[in-house]
Amino acid sequence: MSNIFEDERLFANRRKNHIFKDKKPLDHRFLPDKLVHRDDQIRKIAKYWVDVLDDVTPSNVTLYGKTGTGKTAASKFAREQLIEAANNENIFIKIEYIRCTDYTTEYQVIAQLCNRLGRDVPNRGWTKAEVVKAFRDLFRTNAFGKKLHLIVILDEIDILLSKDGDGILYTLTRTDNVAVLSISNYLDFKNLITPRVTSSLNDKEIIFPPYGAGQLSDILTERAMLSFHDDILNDDVIPLCSAMAAKEEGDARYALDLLKNAGELAFDENSEKVTSEHVIRAKDRIEHNKITEIISTLPLQQQRVLEAILLLTKKGDEITSGKLYEEYTEISKKDSVTYRRIFDFINELELLGIISTNTISRGRGRGRTNIIKLQCDEQLLETALYSI
Ligand SMILES: Nc1ncnc2c1ncn2[C@@H]1O[C@H](COP(=O)(O)OP(=O)(O)O)[C@@H](O)[C@H]1O
Ligand SMILES: [Mg+2]
Structure with missing residues (x-):
């Protein structure tokens, strides 16, 4: 068998990249000559x-x-x-x-x-x-x-x-x-x-401080000039990436990721230009990769807890820890972990940002309950869980 990387490179070169001049400037590790707004x-x-x-x-x-x-x-x-x-x-x-x-x-x-x-x-x-x-x-x-x-x-x-x-x-x-x-x-x-x-x-x-949309736009404009061929980006691409990243706590890395992924999608589709529609799909792709990566590194039992949360969410039920444990034991049958252990899992999933929990009081004498909510897209989670 010939080397898969050499093959891939040959193939990519042959399809001369009409979108990217050089992808390196969109990489996190790239150090630009000047840092605007800093x-x-x-x-x-x-x-x-x-x-x-x-x-x-x-x-x-x-x-x-x-x-x-x-x-x-x-x-x-x-x-x-x-x-x-x-x-x-x-x-x-x-x-x-x-x-x-x-x-x-x-x-x-x-x-x-x-x-x-x-x-x-x-x-x-x-x-x-x-x-x-x-x-x-x-x-x-x-x-x-x-x-x-x-x-x-x-x-x-x-x-x-x-x-x-x-x-x-x-x-x-x-x-x-x-x-x-x-x-x-x-x-x-x-x-x-x-x-x-x-x-x-x-x-x-x-x-x-976090970057505002205008600042992110300046950062992206500099990098886009180094990375993309002329006139490849539609006018609304950089403003959209910037606005979306400004919402994500002014994260320049995320803004660069959006721009790069949008370009890659345009390239894969042989599209003549990068459009705002590519950016929107780039967002899903990044989120998907992130969630898949997180889930694939979770221990099996924790994946099952997540699966139980997903199933309950689809049923439209309010998810309490008790209900979650029931659903979880359904899925894992004999090799379930203890009810106690489930709480650790819930904590960890919350730290990862996949779920949120909210403690509510049921009224006098009836104690308090944890209500669990999924914080990521159901469809994304489902694809990720069942692709492992
Ligand atoms: N002011 C800036 N001008 C140009 N590029 C920037 C600027 N701020 C951040 N970046 C780019 O954004 C990415 C993330 O920045 P980084 O320094 O890694 O952030 P942090 O260390 O705060 O997480 C890097 O690729 C970096 O080059
Ligand atoms: Mg850093």
Whole structure:
């Protein structure tokens, strides 16, 4: 058999792509040359980091904002600018970007930093104290023959803090010549930090508000010029993507996803132009992929709970936990989990945004009941459940 990817590529090239010039600029990881509407935030980072050019450890900084508000992009942009400025000034500085979904414990982060700075540390096996010592020695001894400044960008830091505590911040903020830039999706990130760390962190906060439709439109226009051939997008496409993403909490990533998926649909159909109708279907496609992905990773019993919720919803019944359990045991027959366990499942499904629950009081003496409601499209859920 010939290679399926080579085949696919040949096939795609042969059908010369009349829609896309280059899809890369629509990818989340693409870093554009300029970030529109984030001047304030980037200048603030610069204001806090500039000290390092005078050989002074800069302030710790925290960026807050919902998903897709440009936090990661802004931090990487500031990083490139600082590296450029430091080269001109002959200051020895490293800015290391760590995504805490990839390195989820203090040990892993510190070991990774050591490795990137040229000090080999095994990914496991040492004690935490040994790793921390190896890291600190890089700054204490004259390891590089000159003074090293380090700025660590900890992206998605909430994950690390909730899993492994705030030891990582303690260690970094108590090492000479090290500054931290934390990026958090949650405003209550400080709840994950203990007082011993709060004082040494002493961070400057920068807020990234959600984008409005007009701002999203500017972002998309820039990217569309790089990605699409001329005159391929109907005039209403970018405004529609922007309006839809503005509703989804001003998420630029979602706006880019809509635009990309709309283009892909137009390409698949050999359509001459990308239209607003493609955008609307792109929305379904994205949601469908998201739900399918979530559901396919759920444990079997939880899928069955979801199936029970779907069946009850279709019957038009009000769904109480008791009723749900009945329906669920119908489906799973002998290998059911306990009633108690169902509550955990309900909680998890709610966290994933697939269902919502509402506690109501039935009146005096009759206690309280949980009413469960499906939060995603029935049809989508049904297709997803039965395609697994
Ligand atoms: N102001 C902006 N100008 C251009 N592109 C942006 C801007 N803000 C966000 N983006 C793009 O939107 C996507 C999501 O941004 P990102 O920085 O990953 O958001 P966050 O880290 O806040 O979730 C990325 O592809 C990014 O390049
Ligand atoms: Mg990010």
